[in-house]
Amino acid sequence: MAEMAAPTDAEGIDAVRMTWNAWPRSKVEASKCVVPVAVAISPIRPSPEIPVLPYFPLRCKSCMCTLNPYSRVDFSAKIWICPFCFQRNHFPQHYAMISESNVPAELYPQYTTVEYALPSQSVPPPPVFLFLLDICLIEEEMGFVKSALRQAVGLLPDHALVGFMSFGTQVHVHELGFSDLSRVYVFRGTKELTKEQILEQLGLSAGQRGPKGVQPVQNGMTPAIINRFLLPASDCEYTLNLLLDELQIDQWPVQSGNRASRCTGVALSVAAGLLGACLPGTGARIIALVGGPCTEGPGMIVSKDLSEPVRSHKDLDKDAAPYFNKAVKFYENIAKQLVSQGHVLDLFASALDQVGVAEMKVAVEKTGGLVVLAESFGHLVFRDSFKRIFEDGEQSLGLSFNGTLDIFCSKDIKIQGIIGPCTSLEKKGPSCADTVIGQGNTTSWKMCGLDKSTCLTVFFDISPSDRSNAPGAANQYLYLQFLTNYQNPQGQMRLRVTTIQRKWADSSANSEELVEGFDQETGAVVMSRLTSLKMEMEEEFDATRWLDRSLIRLCSRFGDYRKDDSSSFTLNPSFSIFPQFMFNLRRSQFVQVFNNSPDETAYFRMLLNRETITNSVVMIQPSLISYSFNSPPAPALLDVASIAADRILLLDAYFSVVIFHGMTIAQWRNMGYQNQPEHQAFAQLLQAPQDDAQLIIRDRFPVPRLVVCDQHGSQARFLLAKLNPSATYNSAHEVAAGSDVIFTDDVSLQVFFEHLQRLAVQS
Numbered sequence: 159m160a161e162m163a164a165p166t167d168a169e170g171i172d173a174v175r176m177t178w179n180a181w182p183r184s185k186v187e188a189s190k191c192v193v194p195v196a197v198a199i200s201p202i203r204p205s206p207e208i209p210v211l212p213y214f215p216l217r218c219k220s221c222m223c224t225l226n227p228y229s230r231v232d233f234s235a236k237i238w239i240c241p242f243c244f245q246r247n248h249f250p251q252h253y254a255m256i257s258e259s260n261v262p263a264e265l266y267p268q269y270t271t272v273e274y275a276l277p278s279q280s281v282p283p284p285p286v287f288l289f290l291l292d293i294c295l296i297e298e299e300m301g302f303v304k305s306a307l308r309q310a311v312g313l314l315p316d317h318a319l320v321g322f323m324s325f326g327t328q329v330h331v332h333e334l335g336f337s338d339l340s341r342v343y344v345f346r347g348t349k350e351l352t353k354e355q356i357l358e359q360l361g362l363s364a365g366q367r368g369p370k371g372v373q374p375v376q377n378g379m380t381p382a383i384i385n386r387f388l389l390p391a392s393d394c395e396y397t398l399n400l401l402l403d404e405l406q407i408d409q410w411p412v413q414s415g416n417r418a419s420r421c422t423g424v425a426l427s428v429a430a431g432l433l434g435a436c437l438p439g440t441g442a443r444i445i446a447l448v449g450g451p452c453t454e455g456p457g458m459i460v461s462k463d464l465s466e467p468v469r470s471h472k473d474l475d476k477d478a479a480p481y482f483n484k485a486v487k488f489y490e491n492i493a494k495q496l497v498s499q500g501h502v503l504d505l506f507a508s509a510l511d512q513v514g515v516a517e518m519k520v521a522v523e524k525t526g527g528l529v530v531l532a533e534s535f536g537h538l539v540f541r542d543s544f545k546r547i548f549e550d551g552e553q554s555l556g557l558s559f560n561g562t563l564d565i566f567c568s569k570d571i572k573i574q575g576i577i578g579p580c581t582s583l584e585k586k587g588p589s590c591a592d593t594v595i596g597q598g599n600t601t602s603w604k605m606c607g608l609d610k611s612t613c614l615t616v617f618f619d620i621s622p623s624d625r626s627n628a629p630g631a632a633n634q635y636l637y638l639q640f641l642t643n644y645q646n647p648q649g650q651m652r653l654r655v656t657t658i659q660r661k662w663a664d665s666s667a668n669s670e671e672l673v674e675g676f677d678q679e680t681g682a683v684v685m686s687r688l689t690s691l692k693m694e695m696e697e698e699f700d701a702t703r704w705l706d707r708s709l710i711r712l713c714s715r716f717g718d719y720r721k722d723d724s725s726s727f728t729l730n731p732s733f734s735i736f737p738q739f740m741f742n743l744r745r746s747q748f749v750q751v752f753n754n755s756p757d758e759t760a761y762f763r764m765l766l767n768r769e770t771i772t773n774s775v776v777m778i779q780p781s782l783i784s785y786s787f788n789s790p791p792a793p794a795l796l797d798v799a800s801i802a803a804d805r806i807l808l809l810d811a812y813f814s815v816v817i818f819h820g821m822t823i824a825q826w827r828n829m830g831y832q833n834q835p836e837h838q839a840f841a842q843l844l845q846a847p848q849d850d851a852q853l854i855i856r857d858r859f860p861v862p863r864l865v866v867c868d869q870h871g872s873q874a875r876f877l878l879a880k881l882n883p884s885a886t887y888n889s890a891h892e893v894a895a896g897s898d899v900i901f902t903d904d905v906s907l908q909v910f911f912e913h914l915q916r917l918a919v920q921s
Contacts, residue, residue: 168677168771172271172656173203174640175771177684179675180663181620181636188620191672192712193681194595194688195620198771200613201563201605201642202654204556209263210273215655216253216264220245223566223639226657227267233257241637241659242566264655274653282649285559286388286442287314288321290429292449293408294418295535299508302535303447304402306544311399313548316392319384321432322401325425326408326418327454331360331432332401334394335386340401345428347421350456350488353495356431360387384436416462420450422514423457423485426492426503426521434499441559441645443502443527443607445547448513449535456488459514468512471751471759485517493521497581500560502607503527506544507757508535516756523764526561526579526607530860531761542861554647555859561605561644563614565589568636570622574598577687578614579768580605591619596691608644611859613770615687635659673716676732682739683766683774690748690763701749709740713918724915741882741910742779742796762813765860773812773858780811780880785847787839797882797907801869801898808847809877810854814863817847818877824868869898882907 169175175198182188188195216225218240230239233256236249249256256262264272289307293300311320322332329345343360345351357363362383389397412418429444451468452458459481460468469479496503504527507513515531522529528547532540546553563580565573572591575582575598585602595617597603605612638658646652663671685705692699712733719727729737743749748766751759766774784794785806794800800807803822809815819827823843826832832841855861867873878898884906885899905913 168679169200169203171205171207171268172658173200173205174198174656174658175677175680176660176675177677177681178663178672179677180661180671182672183620183662183664184622185620190715192708192715193676194684195618196680196684197616197618197638197658198613198680198683199616199640199656200611200770201561201640202556202558202608202610202612202644202646202652203770204610205271207268208271208273208654209269210275210652211263212275212277214276215274215653216247216250218243218245218247221566224641224655224657225262225264226639226655227265227270228635228637228657228659229265231256231261231265241635242568242639270658271654271656274655276651276653278651282645283437283440284317284319284390284649285315285557285647286319286321286433286437286440288323288388288429288433288442288444290425290444290446291322291324291405292326292420292422292447293324293405294326294420295407295449297407299449299535300405300407302541303449303508304405306535306541307402307447308399309545310548311391311395313545313550314391316390318391319388319437320391320394320398321388322398323425323429323432324405325421327410327421329421329425329428331387331428333386334389334397334401340404345424347419347424347454349424351424351427351431353431353434356428357435360432360435362432362435387432388436415464417453417460417464418450419454419462420452421454422446422448422452422518423488423492424455426457426489427495430492430495430499430501433501434495438499439560440500441502441607441649442500443504443557444496445504445506447506447508447535449507450509451511451513452485457485457514457517459485459512459517469756471754471756474756482517485514486520489518489521493524493581496521496525497604497606500604500606501525502559504547504607505529506532506540508532508537508540510534512755512757514757516760519760519764523579523767524581526605526612528555528607528609528859529761529764531757537863539861539863542855543859546859546861553856556610557647558608559606559645561608561642563603563605564641564643565601565616566637566639566641567618568638570620571636571638572619572621573601574617574619575600576603576614576616577691577767579608579612579764580614591621593619595688605644611770611773612768613774615684615767634661636662669716673730673732678733678736678739679775680771681736682743682778683771685740686743686746686748686774686778687767689743690766693749693751694763702744705740705744705749709737709914710917713737713914717918719915719919721921722919724912724919727915727919737911737914738907739775739779741907745904746778748778765813776810777812780809782810783808783847783850785843787843791846791850795882796880798878798885798898800881803869806843806847807877808850809880810862811876811880812858812862814865814876815851815854816865816867816876817851818874819866819868821869824871884908 177193177196221243223240223242228241237246239246263269324330328347331343333341433442451460453462473479502525503521505522507515530543567589572589574591574593575595577596580603582597582600583602583604585600587601640656642654689701693701716733717727717729747762782794782796783791785791803820805820807818831837832844865873865876883904
């Protein structure tokens with residue numbers, strides 16, 4: 159893993175960021191801090207500084223924590239004391255040479271994160287990819303998706319196992335093991351199937367498991383049985399290409415005024431059953447390519463009648479989406495089955511309308527799957543993202559399998575739960591909190607799929623006993639330890655151990671430590687993840703109002719001001735941009751769902767919950783760069799005032815990247831000045847944002863949509879929607895020449911901040 163280039167940022171070797179870097183001592187003090195005590199961790203983010211140790215870790219015999227740099231060591235007695243439970247542990251015989259001048263790597267102060275390469279007897283299992291293709295498509299879309307699949311199979315490692323299924327009105331499981339004669343198993347798409355029925359029809363049930371005398375492997379399956387459906391990529395590339403050549407769109411007639419009958423739910427349960435029978439517990443992915451809504455059988459989201467629209471946010475709010483709850487329940491069961499098998503569901507949805515991402519979200523998120531939403535299988539967003547999954551080297555996503563995360567903490571700390579792509583393993587312990595956020599009631603989580611940018615948010619509760627509040631040197635620090643077991647892309651089992659030490663802040667006496675330790679970016683991302691969760695879980699939850707009240711409380715608590723004098727209000731630099739983050743969050747697609755479909759909202763939230771802090775900040779508050787003749791490229795204010803006729807702006811809003819040409823620039827370009835030798839500088843000015851946009855796109859998954867537009871053009875809305883409306887049609891008299899106005903009733907950041915000051919200083 160250490161070969162991959164590591165991003166440099168605020169997370170350091172541990173890939174950990176906290177809302178508060180000094181922790182309040184009590185529950186009351188923590189609630190006064192408004193922003194929850196939370197930790198964002200990227201469990202397997204690569205870093206060249208992390209040592210890989212070729213032996214098993216030493217564990218504390220009392221609490222099972224791992225030896226780490228914060229353990230106290232008595233070299234003469236060969237004893238180490240665990241910082242979590244203060245248990246004294248003897249070093250085993252093979253540590254006999256330990257001394258002050260000869261310590262093992264896990265005790266080096268700079269190695270707060272180490273990785274153990276766990277020795278294993280068996281050959282690492284190959285990765286498994288089961289492609290599941292929707293064939294209710296038009297010819298053109300079918301052509302696009304076939305070429306993407308051919309390219310994918312060509313990029314897979316030779317030993318990776320590949321399977322192929324297609325579905326429309328019925329589900330077809332293609333046998334790849336007989337290249338001379340193609341055999342297909344057909345399932346009806348109308349009714350729910352039990353796991354036993356699926357296995358029986360595929361010839362995989364207990365009574366049919368291979369001839370006598372052949373040694374079964376894994377779960378009683380013989381290699382011959384597995385190889386009927388799953389073959390190494392090098393053996394089946396030719397067969398698969400032939401199969402794709404012959405594959406036709408669904409031949410079942412569709413009556414006019416009707417949608418095609420598509421049985422996505424049955425297809426997913428057959429795929430899960432097939433993988434569960436052949437390869438339980440090994441790293442496997444179902445890669446579902448879906449081009450429309452499920453209209454048949456379990457998991458359906460809309461009827462076949464085209465006059466019935468697909469559910470909207472309004473329908474969900476009014477409980478007027480007849481199929482929604484039933485479909486979510488069905489996909490929850492699929493999620494449970496996949497998690498118990500250790501398998502991942504990846505969803506590639508490409509359609510102009512919705513396909514049911516909102517219903518399938520639970521199965522993708524709980525298995526740690528990837529999700530990409532595009533308008534067509536021919537669109538760059540789909541094509542480039544799909545290719546990225548299979549690429550190696552610099553561009554590799556570092557796809558890993560079968561992860562588990564265990565968290566240990568000092569005894570005054572309780573774990574409320576995790577928001578992110580994982581599932582609770584329901585392993586209760588004394589450090590489980592009463593209140594649950596996300597996946598809670600456990601100290602251990604399962605991550606069937608994870609990659610180098612997967613990020614989880616862990617919420618903590620403070621519940622000290624009276625004795626532990628006594629001041630003392632040993633009691634100044636708190637400790638957290640994260641243990642991630644996973645199978646890396648090469649199939650080897652690894653254990654990564656990250657141990658964190660932070661200080662308790664005595665906030666009743668001195669809030670300075672607290673203030674200095676606040677991380678505004680992490681705070682904003684944690685608040686946005688919590689808001690998204692509450693919007694989904696709590697009926698009648700008013701997100702804007704909740705965010706406003708939280709912000710007012712935070713500013714009242716940490717601002718400097720004289721009572722009832724808003725002009726005296728100032729914020730410490732540690733909090734100075736937090737109100738701006740909240741202003742942009744209130745206007746973002748995570749809170750304002752009015753303009754988006756439930757599928758889009760589910761998509762945005764899934765990515766918000768799994769991406770790194772740096773990436774999530776860009777989703778909440780996009781970055782803007784300005785290009786002009788008289789100055790080098792420079793960051794610009796995310797404000798309508800940044801628009802000028804002689805400027806080009808580059809907006810990175812994470813899901814889309816916008817290149818916006820001012821009026822004059824667009825006119826000159828249309829006249830072709832950039833092609834004349836005397837206007838070299840203009841050609842370079844036009845090219846610079848294009849190059850920078852490609853740099854952003856190259857490193858991002860899913861690949862963002864690139865929008866190139868001109869001032870006053872129809873696509874300019876992609877930029878205007880994200881800018882602070884400091885000049886609207888109400889204030890048009892103040893606008894600078896060549897700039898722009900935004901037609902909105904939204905308040906500007908300045909007005910928002912004035913209101914905030916007035917409310918925060920009220921007695």
